Amino acid sequence: MNNKKVFRWWWSWESEKIEKWIEAQEGQGWHLVKVKSNLMRFQFVKGSPRTMRYVFDYQNNVDIDYKQLYEDAGWEQVYAKDNWYLWRKSYPADQPELRPEIYSDVDSIIQRNNRIKKTLITVGLVLIPILIMNMVVQPMWQIRISILVVYLLIFILFLYGLNRLATQNRRLQGKSKSLKN
Amino acid sequence: MNEITRSYLPMTETAFYILLTLQKVHYGYGIMQDVEKLTNGRIKLGAGTIYGSLSRMEKDQLIEVVGEENRRKSYTATKLGRELLQQEIARISELYHNAIQMEGNNNE
Numbered sequence: 001m002n003n004k005k006v007f008r009w010w011w012s013w014e015s016e017k018i019e020k021w022i023e024a025q026e027g028q029g030w031h032l033v034k035v036k037s038n039l040m041r042f043q044f045v046k047g048s049p050r051t052m053r054y055v056f057d058y059q060n061n062v063d064i065d066y067k068q069l070y071e072d073a074g075w076e077q078v079y080a081k082d083n084w085y086l087w088r089k090s091y092p093a094d095q096p097e098l099r100p101e102i103y104s105d106v107d108s109i110i111q112r113n114n115r116i117k118k119t120l121i122t123v124g125l126v127l128i129p130i131l132i133m134n135m136v137v138q139p140m141w142q143i144r145i146s147i148l149v150v151y152l153l154i155f156i157l158f159l160y161g162l163n164r165l166a167t168q169n170r171r172l173q174g175k176s177k178s179l180k181n
Numbered sequence: 182m183n184e185i186t187r188s189y190l191p192m193t194e195t196a197f198y199i200l201l202t203l204q205k206v207h208y209g210y211g212i213m214q215d216v217e218k219l220t221n222g223r224i225k226l227g228a229g230t231i232y233g234s235l236s237r238m239e240k241d242q243l244i245e246v247v248g249e250e251n252r253r254k255s256y257t258a259t260k261l262g263r264e265l266l267q268q269e270i271a272r273i274s275e276l277y278h279n280a281i282q283m284e285g286n287n288n289e
Contacts, residue, residue: 057229065209066232068252072210073228102229105195111233 002046004030009040011157012116013164015056026052035079035086051093053100054078057085058116075102083119106172113165120165124158127151185241186261192269194224195234200266203244203258209235210253238262 010018022032022042030044032054039056059066060083067077070087079086091098103109131151138144189196198216207215212235213226235256238244243262248255258266 063236063254064252065249065254069209069232070228072253073213075228100227102227104225104227104230105193107193107195108227108230108233112229
């Protein structure tokens with residue numbers, strides 16, 4: 001078999017886990033050729049092992065020089081849709097200290113996390129009127145309860161994600177202060 | 182000086198080196214290369230870090246776009262940006278001179 005498609009479910013606050021997973025696939029010779037279905041379906045082709053850094057970026061409204069700047073810096077764009085970008089760049093296998101990053105300081109990671117947080121909050125707020133609409137329209141109380149439970153679970157998940165991002169930011173902010181002052 | 186400009190002081194190394202290199206006109210990747218050379222490879226600015234910093238500093242009017250060619254914007258520091266840089270250089274000079282002086286005292 002020299003071709004495989006893998007479905008991986010992941011949350012926007014754990015992108016690093018997927019980055020490392022794809023990098024491990026590349027290390028075993030599985031070259032990523034296509035990403036589909038909102039960054040959940042990954043298609044690989046068998047080849048020789050590569051040391052390839054993969055990194056997700058989240059940006060609102062990028063301007064024209066975004067892509068050019070990353071490409072100038074040696075990154076190749078693998079995916080770009082709905083504010084999500086996947087970039088890759090190879091580095092020497094025997095020099096892990098050269099593993100490239102798109103964010104070289106703490107502040108830019110905090111800002112990226114804040115952009116993801118803002119989107120989660122926006123989507124969460126949009127869900128509330130939809131929930132109320134559903135409740136008003138639906139005459140059967142059994143269905144109303146089920147809808148309520150589903151929404152509650154979604155909200156808990158969102159709050160969990162926001163909390164994860166906020167915790168990471170607090171940790172990073174501590175680091176940033178100790179460097180600056 | 183308003184809240185925004187004050188938030189840049191003391192400066193992060195990223196902001197400092199961007200303003201320092203933008204005394205001349207540069208585009209994003211040029212800044213990355215210059216900073217790596219100036220610091221003998223110690224600071225390798227990431228593409229995302231440069232992109233975010235340039236957008237924010239442009240919004241805060243510390244730098245401005247002076248040209249655009251092949252999808253690459255070129256920037257230079259504004260008067261405000263240069264003033265902030267001078268203030269930061271004064272602060273770093275004070276740190277440096279005090280460090281040298283105290284070191285001298287310790288060695289006596």
